Amino acid sequence: MATKLNIKDKYRLLTRDLDWDFDYQDRKEAFPQEDFEGIKITDWSKWEDPFRLTMDAYWKYQAEKEKKLYAIFDAFSQNNGHVNVTDARYVNAIKLFLTGVSPLEYQAHQGFAAVGRQFSGVGARVACQMQSLDELRHVQTQVHAMSHYNKFFDGFHEFPHMHDRVWYLSVPKSFFDDARSAGPFEFMIAIGFSFEYVLTNLLFVPFMSGAAYNGDMATVTFGFSAQSDEARHMTLGLEVIKFLLEQHEDNLPIVQKWINKWLWRGYRVLALVAMMMDYMLPNKVMSWKEAWEVYFEDAAGSLFKDLARYGIVMPDYVETIAKEKEHLSHQAWWIFYNFTHASAFHTWIPSAKELDWLSEKYPSTFDQYYRPRFELAAEMEKAGERFYCSGLPQLCQVCQIPMGFTEMDNPTLISYRDSVYKDDRYHFCSDGCKTIFDDEPEKYVHSWLPVQQIFQGNCGGADVETVLKDYYRINMGADNMEYAGSPDDLRWKAWKGVA
Amino acid sequence: MSYQITIEPTGDIVEVEEGQTILDAALRQGVWLPFACGHGTCATCKCQVVEGDYEVGNASPFALMDMERDEGKILVCCATAESDMVIEADIDVDPDFAGYPVEDYHATVTEIIQLSPTIKGIHLELGGEMEFQAGQYINLSIPGVEGVRAFSIANKPSLKNEIELHVRHVPEGAGTTYIHQQLKAGDKLELSGPYGQFFVRKSAPGDLIFIAGGSGLSSPQSMVLDLLEAGDQRKIVLFQGARSVAELYNRELFETLAREHNNFEYVPALNEPDPDDRWEGFTGFVHEAAVAHFEGKFSGNTAYLCGPPPMIDAAISALMQGRLFERDIHMERFLTAADGAGEATRSALFKRI
Numbered sequence: 001m002a003t004k005l006n007i008k009d010k011y012r013l014l015t016r017d018l019d020w021d022f023d024y025q026d027r028k029e030a031f032p033q034e035d036f037e038g039i040k041i042t043d044w045s046k047w048e049d050p051f052r053l054t055m056d057a058y059w060k061y062q063a064e065k066e067k068k069l070y071a072i073f074d075a076f077s078q079n080n081g082h083v084n085v086t087d088a089r090y091v092n093a094i095k096l097f098l099t100g101v102s103p104l105e106y107q108a109h110q111g112f113a114a115v116g117r118q119f120s121g122v123g124a125r126v127a128c129q130m131q132s133l134d135e136l137r138h139v140q141t142q143v144h145a146m147s148h149y150n151k152f153f154d155g156f157h158e159f160p161h162m163h164d165r166v167w168y169l170s171v172p173k174s175f176f177d178d179a180r181s182a183g184p185f186e187f188m189i190a191i192g193f194s195f196e197y198v199l200t201n202l203l204f205v206p207f208m209s210g211a212a213y214n215g216d217m218a219t220v221t222f223g224f225s226a227q228s229d230e231a232r233h234m235t236l237g238l239e240v241i242k243f244l245l246e247q248h249e250d251n252l253p254i255v256q257k258w259i260n261k262w263l264w265r266g267y268r269v270l271a272l273v274a275m276m277m278d279y280m281l282p283n284k285v286m287s288w289k290e291a292w293e294v295y296f297e298d299a300a301g302s303l304f305k306d307l308a309r310y311g312i313v314m315p316d317y318v319e320t321i322a323k324e325k326e327h328l329s330h331q332a333w334w335i336f337y338n339f340t341h342a343s344a345f346h347t348w349i350p351s352a353k354e355l356d357w358l359s360e361k362y363p364s365t366f367d368q369y370y371r372p373r374f375e376l377a378a379e380m381e382k383a384g385e386r387f388y389c390s391g392l393p394q395l396c397q398v399c400q401i402p403m404g405f406t407e408m409d410n411p412t413l414i415s416y417r418d419s420v421y422k423d424d425r426y427h428f429c430s431d432g433c434k435t436i437f438d439d440e441p442e443k444y445v446h447s448w449l450p451v452q453q454i455f456q457g458n459c460g461g462a463d464v465e466t467v468l469k470d471y472y473r474i475n476m477g478a479d480n481m482e483y484a485g486s487p488d489d490l491r492w493k494a495w496k497g498v499a
Numbered sequence: 500m501s502y503q504i505t506i507e508p509t510g511d512i513v514e515v516e517e518g519q520t521i522l523d524a525a526l527r528q529g530v531w532l533p534f535a536c537g538h539g540t541c542a543t544c545k546c547q548v549v550e551g552d553y554e555v556g557n558a559s560p561f562a563l564m565d566m567e568r569d570e571g572k573i574l575v576c577c578a579t580a581e582s583d584m585v586i587e588a589d590i591d592v593d594p595d596f597a598g599y600p601v602e603d604y605h606a607t608v609t610e611i612i613q614l615s616p617t618i619k620g621i622h623l624e625l626g627g628e629m630e631f632q633a634g635q636y637i638n639l640s641i642p643g644v645e646g647v648r649a650f651s652i653a654n655k656p657s658l659k660n661e662i663e664l665h666v667r668h669v670p671e672g673a674g675t676t677y678i679h680q681q682l683k684a685g686d687k688l689e690l691s692g693p694y695g696q697f698f699v700r701k702s703a704p705g706d707l708i709f710i711a712g713g714s715g716l717s718s719p720q721s722m723v724l725d726l727l728e729a730g731d732q733r734k735i736v737l738f739q740g741a742r743s744v745a746e747l748y749n750r751e752l753f754e755t756l757a758r759e760h761n762n763f764e765y766v767p768a769l770n771e772p773d774p775d776d777r778w779e780g781f782t783g784f785v786h787e788a789a790v791a792h793f794e795g796k797f798s799g800n801t802a803y804l805c806g807p808p809p810m811i812d813a814a815i816s817a818l819m820q821g822r823l824f825e826r827d828i829h830m831e832r833f834l835t836a837a838d839g840a841g842e843a844t845r846s847a848l849f850k851r852i
Contacts (some may be wrong), residue, residue: 007507052589064564091568173650224540228562231541240847246824303846 011052021121031120037183040248047243050235053130060403062137065070069141069225074083076218077148086214087282088492089483094146094219095155096280099344100172100272102142102162107176109135111191115184124243131498134229145222153488154478155344162344166472167450167461168272168336170400174447175269175419179262181443186258188240194262197237198303200230201295202270205279206285213283247309252311254490257439260315264432267321273328275336278358279350287361297322317432322363323408326362328400330370335404336391337377344495346475346483349378369411386482392451392464397426397444398433405429421445501569502580506530507587509548510598510694519573520556521546521586529832531850539563544574555690568682573790582655597695599630602783606662608686614748615741618714618743619679621664622652630661630691632833633699634718634803635727637662637692640769641674648674649705651805651831652693653717655724662690667714697831699726702800706734708793710814712785712806713741715748719805723753724845727760736764736792740785740810743769744776766792774827786814790821797823815852825849 005013022030034041058208066337085091116128116428143159158294163169179190208223210216244251274288286294304314333347340347350358355374358366380387394401407413417428421441428434437444453459454467461467478487500517506525515524522544525532535543542562555568556577561575574587604625612620618751634658640648654663668679682688699707707726709719716739723737741747753765768788772778781788782797785806789797797818804814811832820830830851 006591008591061564064566065561068564223557224561227540228542228559229534231535231543234535234541235543235847240849242824246822249822303848306846306848306852309816309852312822493553493739 001220008171009055010052011049013120014054015024015049015126018126027120031118032119033118033184037185038254039185039244040120041249042247044119044123046246047121047123048239049123050127050131050239051232053232053436057134058130063156065225065228066137066141069221072146073144073148073218078224081217082149082152083495086216088488089212089280089346089348090210091149091153091214091488092155092213092483093207093214093276093280094149094212094216094348095153095345096276097219098142098146098156099159099162099166100169101203101207102139102146103160104172104176105135105139105142107173108132108191109139109182111176111180111187114180115187118184124240127232129235131233134232136225138229139392141222141225141228147220148218152491154475155488156347156388157475158344159440159471161473165450166344166474167395168343170448170450171246171272172269174400177266178265185244185254188237189244189255189258190262190265193237193241194231194259195266196233197232198263198296198300199236199270201299202291203273204230205295206273206291209285210277210281213285213361214281243309245312256312259312260317261436261439262434263315264317264398268401268429269272271328271332271401275332278329278492279333279347279354284357286381287363288329289359292321294323317430324405326337326365327369327406327408327411330358330362330366331405332401334370335393335402338387339393339482341388341484342472342474344472344479346481346486346488348483349374349381350490379462381482381484388481394427394453395449395451396429396433397447397449398428398436399430400447400449401429403427403429432464501550503583504551504580505583505585506532506590508592509586509590509596511696515580515777518579521573521578521580523576523583527576528821531757532590534576535847536687538600538698539574544575545572546589547572547587548573549587550584551582551586552581554579554581556828563590567732574620574769592713593696593700595698595702596696597630597632597698599632600693601691602629603689603691604629606688606690608682608684608688609661610684611682613661615746616665616744618665618748621678621682623662623688623690625660625662629662631656631660631693633721634697634805635693635695635774636697636718636831637664637690638694638723639664639674640689641677644677648690651695651697651717651721651833652713653720657725657727657728665714665717665720672835695831697803697805698722700801700829703827705799705801707736708789708797708800708802709735709737710785710789710802710804710806710810711737711739712810713746713833715806715831718831719803720749720752722803723756723763724728727763729755732762734762734764737768738792739765740787740806741767741769742771743773744778745773749756783808784813788815789814790817793821795821797821801827802829804828804836806833808832808834825852843847 032215112128112132112135117159119125146156150306163173182190204223208220211219211223241324244255277285277288277291335360336343355371359371395402401415403416405415407415415430416436417431419426419434419438426437428437459467461470469476476481483489501514504513504521511530513524513528515521522532522534533543539558540562553573555563556579558574558577563572574629577807578787604627606623606625607812609624610622614620631652636649636651638649639835640647642754649664650664653665654661666675669675697718711719719737723735726735729791737753739747747767747769751769757763757765764771766781768781768783768785769778770784772782800823802813802818802823810829814838815828
């Protein structure tokens with residue numbers, strides 16, 4: 001009796017001739033980006049396919065999944081699902097998701113298609129192609145999931161345009177631009193490993209559980225549908241890092257440098273998630289601090305313990321992050337509270353009950369540093385003096401977040417770092433961002449920084465209002481400004497029959 | 500109430516408690532299955548049920564679709580058993596695995612030898628023949644002790660009628676205390692075997708490294724004897740770790756083999772030799788002896804590790820830093836009944852380590 005093939009062998013036999021040899025072309029010329037980063041690959045045959053999926057099975061499963069998903073979108077829409085969310089303030093969280101995160105799925109789609117082309121190993125190429133397809137489906141289903149809200153709420157209507165231009169959306173956009181303009185192996189460590197494996201639970205789980213806790217069935221269902229693909233992405237991320245570390249010892253310092261860089265870059269993007277969790281969800285899931293502890297300190301802690309066998313160490317700024325978890329969300333929300341006139345979602349002062357929740361979750365910092373500030377702002381608002389910051393903020397040259405974060409050992413002192421490169425001085429929010437710049441200044445001097453671009457006259461308009469209206473396409477007085485009294489707020493109250 | 504889950508294609512068997520997920524039971528019993536999220540949303544751990552009753556549990560309808568449920572697919576991170584089951588997982592069968600059938604034996608103790616102050620050699624006559632691969636283990640039923648205890652077979656497989664075990668006395672361990680204090684020649688014992696995925700990958704090219712600690716010499720002893728008997732010409736190095744000379748048992752056996760075979764080297768390492776030992780060999784932990792011997796470069800070899808978990812752990816790190824990776828490292832961790840199930844959260848980076 002012939003022995004039964006296991007799934008791995010079956011897949012190998014099905015796919016092994018998908019590659020071809022180059023008999024009249026130089027293989028090196030066919031894969032021109034494989035060497036320049038210094039990564040050494042000695043044997044692509046050691047690549048272990050992280051998942052064994054053939055296209056026919058892929059179409060079959062995804063078609064079935066999508067059928068289910070769109071049935072739920074339809075039901076959500078027909079039942080006016082938007083009036084069943086906890087509170088219209090919640091919708092601002094998904095405005096942030098659609099403008100800030102969904103376009104990253106599209107960037108991931110393009111990124112994996114591009115780097116997949118660059119690997120001479122067929123296994124890596126096929127895996128990247130599959131992920132590229134997943135990411136395209138994700139952006140589509142996200143747009144469809146949220147399109148229903150666009151009919152009833154402000155702030156959704158120009159999401160791809162805004163993603164390319166608006167100041168705070170340059171934070172996630174530039175993160176992916178940075179990865180996609182790196183070499184193919186760095187992209188895989190940046191996105192495949194650091195983002196999709198180490199940080200993904202801190203990005204998607206908060207948004208999806210946020211949706212679940214706040215009655216947003218469409219987004220929850222999209223989340224489940226996408227998560228069933230994430231496993232492939234996570235195993236690809238793990239295979240990449242093992243493969244690079246096992247192929248050649250010279251790869252270790254390069255991979256370590258990329259891990260350090262991309263965990264910090266990704267973490268900075270998560271500042272948006274931190275404030276979303278602590279401030280934007282009417283029904284809270286857990287605090288940012290708790291999420292960081294569960295999904296990074298515990299989960300990534302055991303990963304780094306295993307990676308230590310390869311000689312990989314935890315980046316040393318992880319200690320800084322551990323201190324920042326007490327402050328990050330409060331400082332980020334305060335930045336947005338100040339600049340709400342320039343953003344495509346609303347902000348507000350947390351209610352008394354929410355302030356108490358924050359005090360409880362952040363006992364060692366909130367009452368001391370942040371509560372008094374929010375209470376003062378609330379008083380001013382009551383007196384009809386809701387304020388907005390009229391200047392434009394200085395941005396960090398690397399993460400592009402306004403320079404509003406503080407020193408962690410002195411939370412009343414703004415953290416400033418700088419470097420001089422070719423006679424120009426560049427500014428950073430942190431040691432993490434400065435280190436990244438100093439390593440590749442030639443790359444980051446080209447950063448497209450929204451504030452600088454406005455001052456240089458590249459965003460049209462003689463004043464901020466014109467820039468917001470014409471260049472950002474913010475619907476003034478509707479998309480932006482304080483939540484209380486906004487058209488969203490008034491409509492919601494009308495639907496709910498409250499004054 | 501517990502059920503037995505047979506995992507194909509390897510034939511590994513795990514015991515699962517009522518309400519316990521199959522994945523949890525497998526990982527706790529040292530059987531690796533592919534997994535990632537652990538809560539029913541990612542579908543990495545999808546398996547096919549061949550027979551048996553089960554509850555699919557809280558699997559997301561997107562991760563385990565209706566048509567898959569109809570085909571008898573489950574996510575083992577959510578599924579619980581309602582009877583004994585056979586499932587098929589996406590795992591590899593080693594081409595060197597012979598898959599000898601597990602059978603029950605009524606064995607008789609023929610001899611008990613004090614190998615060291617803490618380790619006894621138990622010789623059993625099986626009352627039948629057992630085919631096994633050097634490195635595998637048996638499950639022994641001990642009178643008055645609940646459940647079975649696993650012990651690696653120390654003799655070479657060509658002796659089919661008998662079994663030699665090395666048993667270290669675990670203070671307050673019911674099973675080993677019985678063996679050390681009450682068991683005597685002529686006693687009858689029930690056992691079953693052979694079990695396990697620890698055996699020499701004879702098809703793997705390259706030389707072989709064995710690292711043994713304490714009574715974890717048993718499997719490597721069987722493996723080395725088997726290789727030398729078969730006339731294997733590759734280089735074989737056995738590192739044996741012990742605390743002191745008194746604990747360094749079967750030393751003469753391996754010193755003799757090293758003299759007789761040019762391709763076999765024996766390197767004992769003592770981490771706390773007595774002053775009276777006048778020890779001139781390697782002093783330090785056994786993995787350090789291996790690093791010193793190979794000058795920190797292990798690639799091209801296949802390594803076999805057997806002993807207590809801290810020793811295995813240190814050896815894996817040393818080997819990996821010397822560029823020998825998971826696919827070329829095989830191991831048997833000697834857990835005691837008190838060690839129970841691993842409680843530390845683990846990442847999905849490695850399959851077996």
